[in-house]
Amino acid sequence: MAAEVVLMNEVESKAAQLGIDLSVDLNSIQLPPGENFGIVSDDEDVYLDDQLEFDSGFGNVIVVDNLPVVPREKFEKLEGVIRKIYSQIGVIKEDGLWMPTDPETKKTLGYCFIEYNTPQEAELAKEKTNGYKLDRSHIFAVNMFDDFDKYMRVPDEWAPPEIKPYTPGENLQKWLTDEKARDQFVIRAGTDTEVLWNDARQSKTELVYKRTYWTESFVQWSPLGTYLATVHRQGAAVWGGATTFNRLMRYAHPQVKLIDFSPGEKFLVTYSSHEPSNPRDANRVVINIFDVRTGKVMRDFKGSADEFSVGGAGGVAGVSWPVFRWGGGKADKYFAKLGKNMISVYETDIFSLIDKKSLKVENVVDFSWSPTDPILALFVPELGGGNQPARVSLVQIPSKAELRQKNLFSVSDCKMYWQSNGDYLAVKADRYTKTKKSTYTGFELFRIKERDIPIEVLELDNKSDKIIAFAWEPKGHRFAVIHGDNPRPDISFYSMRTAHNTGRVSKLSTLKGKQANALFWSPGGRFIVLAGLKGFNGQLEFFSVDELETMATAEHFMATEIEWDPTGRFVATAVTSVHEMENGFNIWSFNGKLLYRILKDHFFQFLWRPRPPSFLTPEKEEEIARNLKKYSKKYEAEDQDVSMLLSEQDREKRRKLKEEWDKWVSEWKQTHEEENLERQKLRGGEASDEEEEYEAKEVEVEELLDVSEEVLPFEE
């Protein structure tokens, strides 16, 4: 906008007018060190400090030892051989190969230095050629140049490590002790990231912490809500604390793209993918697994993207994230990766493969962990044109014993859905019809916790219906399915057990013709939001599954995201920046009452802070549910107080605004009247103001429309 550009001569003339001396050399001004007066520097080097801590500048140099010792005549030949070997791996810098010679004998010394363009290439070269056999007596020993430095610095004498005095940490779970039992959430809009309380009683938010440029790509809560993770060019960081957000730990991983916490938030997996120097190669993938609390790298995995993209989308940059899936519930005991014809299961006690072997499964394409138990469900597709049926099997870890197996015939695709307690597993199988021209869908339902794991087959009433969405009730026995082909699909609810039939699945109800394409169960079960996102413009239906009735229907126009708060009391719906307009979020009560809405341009993320599982026993929880009246009394009283206070405040505010306005108006009226005469003059003496010349006249107009004469019969 043109007006924001202030010309220097304008500044000068203004300064002259005000008598300010502008003759200061701006370059001579020096800020005190470390002070920037809140002005963010646009010099990128300032922000690279962190990276410099991690490498000394020779990260791209390797040292190759155990080379043959050759006289001067053969020097060039040896150099040629080495160059040939090492330029296959990456681009050696110009003058990047240096083989020192003995100044007296002119013989080589049996080692050389190679400098690559990037540290990644150097690392790859070290990995690939360490132990390379040139001939029988010359086996290469390759090291990073920086490592030499590091090992040289190890002191000869052992000194006992200093024992640091214990400093008690902050209570990282302080937010759970909120007096008003509120929940927090984080939002990212524009360059700002804010953590806010959801103060539903007052229908507003309360700021906890706000920071500009907190993250360079996204933020993520740890699964139990203790940490907030941010992602930067140099690596990831976690933040948390009792009252505010302090940086608790940093995890160095240059150009990190994706992160994933283990379910018990003991470990953090970071991922980056690097462009290969040779465009024919696949991207190089680096994955680190950190211990969240100590910041130590527990294990790293490096390799080409191909090795990590089995079963995923594949392609140059594509791995299906998370590469490592965590199993065994909150104990973070196992993690597993899908490989070609195998599943590699690692144990976190030793950070290596169980029994030092991967689990061999021919042609396995997908697997998933039970959310609570160390049980793997894996899927092998049909082979040999149907000669060998597709198969779903459950495998116990660490024994690797198969618990249950089911063969499926003429299956084209399979998806696995675990219930949150690991009680049930639903396998959605798409099957070919007899003609093989189309497919239909059926469900195989596994009852994991029952003896011998019985399996039940469920088919929809109309078998040819397409399945649009499937979701288990968290901690419950029910599930919901959106199915149908027409623009208004049906939604069915099923239960794995009913009062009179505990062993069979039965249908509870079908809702016909709903504008929905996504299901969002409350984390506490019982309630579900049937949402029509994207094409359906953000239709919302708040449905109670216990009563099988709709509590409310609403709309958050263009909504892209829906998230229940961890307690199941509130629902947040958001429009993120995929849409240009309407960015922002709405907070609803569980039964579909809009509590408040906040608009933010360039809205990127909305995430509720998760809560760790309750310490109450199931019995105690049930007891509370039964005597809810007794427990809720206190809160109801508080609610009432707050609403009284609010309406009082509201009235007060309105009264004030009205008063203020009346003051303005009376002032205006007065001046207006004072200026009346002058205005008349301007109008050439014509009676000026409106009211005076208005004259209400009532004019009655009678119009003769038609005259007709008629002889009426005269009766006596």
Added chain:
Amino acid sequence: MRPILMKGHERPLTFLKYNRDGDLLFSCAKDHTPTVWFADNGERLGTYRGHNGAVWTCDVSRDSTRLLTGSADQTVKLWNVQTGTQLYTFNFGSPARSVEFAIGDKLAVITTDPFMDLTSAIHVKRIAKDQTEQTEESLLVIKGPQGRINRAVWGPLNRTIISAGEDAVIRIWDSETGKLLRESDKESGHKKTITSLTKAADGSHFLSGSLDKSAKLWDTRTLTLIKTYGTERPVNAVAMSPLLDHVVLGGGQDASAVTTTDHRAGKFEAKFYDKILQEEIGGVKGHFGPINALAFNPDGKSFSSGGEDGYVRLHHFDPDYFNIKI
């Protein structure tokens, strides 16, 4: 409230103006013919033919005899309202963006756009009572603001001129000397182009609408910010009810950026706000393009809106509108 749809323009509407009695409605559009309608039933009364470009603005004299129109054909024309004949043509080197008669109808303020090597300017012209004495000469020319000046209106007693435009600053000028008297505060003022500006019936305060998705109410004499009305879309047009404490904001996504998914996506509603509490009280849907012009009947019992879609929608309020309580 069933609106009367007035289809008389072939191109997007640009401006609407009621005469003082509230019986006539003048409409300007990007087609070249300003049109006059019966404000009661929406019947077309006549057109004013002669412009050779989009007509951006108009104003009608207090006695409803003369109409002033400003056009992109670089002229401002004075018309006989009743006969539709051209009385006079002011020629400029650049498109005329806004016109307004002063109190007494002896003066008019005209703004012109920056064009070729001309900068934008505010001109004050004398309007002669006798047509034969009318001259081209400007009493005053004010230059200075960067970019287009979208609106310039007279202050109380014709002593000042209030201007607003692309540079998002509202300025008050001395109408005699052309001196800059006041400027709106950068902090509290608009952040983007001011698209519209409308005065209260008694001229004591005025409302400005901006692409920064807000409208602001100002004191005309002191340029004090009184109220801010936040909305969800760029504001193209504003109007104030002369009867109740209501303001109306119209706008929507820019026509070039309109989504094709749903008519609601662009927010083409006219939104009603409580003037004092700054709270939204309602909306009137109907246009399928952004609203470019809004005007209230001086009796406060009807209003009309003009859209990018080429329609003028005339709304007579239902009786319950006058009993809204919040």
